[in-house]
Amino acid sequence: MRVVSLVPSLTEAIAVSAPGALAGVTDWCTHPAGLAGVVRIGGTKNPDTAAIAALRPDLVIANEEENRQPDLDALRAAGLQVLVTEIRTLDQAFAELDRVLAGCGVRSRPDWLDAAEAAWADVxxxxxxxxxxxxxxxxxxxxxxxxxxxxxxxxxxxxxxxxxxxxxxxxxxxxxxxxxxxxxxxxxxxxxxxxxxxxxxxxxxxxxxxxxxxxxxxxxxxxxxxxxxxxxxxxxxxxx
The missing domain is CATH 3.40.50.1980 (Nitrogenase molybdenum iron protein domain)
Known part of the structure; x- marks a missing residue:
């Protein structure tokens, strides 16, 4: 599985849950530190769509707020599969994280996601x-x-x-x-x-x-x- 992430927080989620899956990330993807061997493909609002296509990812992860529709259209026109998330509430975040990780080939729910749900349930x-x-x-x-x-x-x-x-x-x-x-x-x-x-x-x-x-x-x-x-x-x- 080769994944390009256009969303910094989802980059972190994928990196810690599916080590080795990331082929490309944005310049704003700062966590986790040391994403060695991962290609930087520009910003969230101005990604290099040609460079992304050249990486031949199995999946591109995006967000309806973070990323621009013309860029997502260009990636789809290049024949790439694009998973677009919508996250405006905490409940949506947990549901979309499950969907993203499943799409990236993660077969079992990571411990950090259970810990996050438990932490917010106690608030x-x-x-x-x-x-x-x-x-x-x-x-x-x-x-x-x-x-x-x-x-x-x-x-x-x-x-x-x-x-x-x-x-x-x-x-x-x-x-x-x-x-x-x-x-x-x-x-x-x-x-x-x-x-x-x-x-x-x-x-x-x-x-x-x-x-x-x-x-x-x-x-x-x-x-x-x-x-x-x-x-x-x-x-x-x-x-x-």
Whole structure:
């Protein structure tokens, strides 16, 4: 089985569950470290489709949010099988991980996936519910809106996203509107934009900042087993 992954978190899941299956990955596939012998085929939004076809993979793994439809169409036109995932909730993540790993020839469910499900099954909010704004970019400011995987994880931890009802999934919000939002806290991940504590006061005066590991907030893979503890710890520190 030869697999090309266009999704960093799914790359990690495949690498640890089907060693040797990966033939190509994106430039953003950073986990696990040392993907020796695996060809880099460009970014998630601009993969080199000709280079992917030249690898002659049995399967290409993609995601409807991470990857662009024209690239997926080009890969299919080259005769490649493309498995496209949709992951907007934790439950979807577990179901799609099962589907991806089965497609990659993994015959038994890996222990890390059982551990991740168990870790999230035990989650209870730490204290009363709080409201939050969750930026994902600045210049312009963009935040989590409706129907996102990260928003679902935070909701399970007792954090209500103030923009969860927005018409867009990742809306651009003017700075004056962010100043007026008055959330209980602001959640600042370190990817895709590497936010720091200094980024909070500009848009969220007076709101405590929870600095979180972006991999634990947005990746669906082995990191899910560590994510509830890591996120809860960051949220708890911000609320003190």
């Amino acid at each position: 209870t909010p730490d204290g009363p519910p709080v409201t939050a704004v969750v930026p994902v970019w600045r210049r312009p400011w963009m935040v989590l809106g409706r129907d996102t995987f990260a928003g679902d994880l935070l909701a399970r931890l007792g954090v209500r996203n103030l923009y969860a009802g927005h018409a867009e999934r990742y809306p651009r919000i003017p700075l004056d509107e962010l100043n007026a939002a008055r959330p209980d806290l602001v959640v600042l991940p370190d990817e895709p934009y590497r936010f720091t504590r200094d980024d909070g006061p500009e848009a969220f005066p007076g709101a405590p900042a929870a600095l979180v590991d972006g991999r634990h907030l947005t990746w669906y893979g082995p990191s899910l087993a560590e994510a509830p503890r890591s996120l809860a710890r960051a949220l708890r520190a911000a609320r003190r």
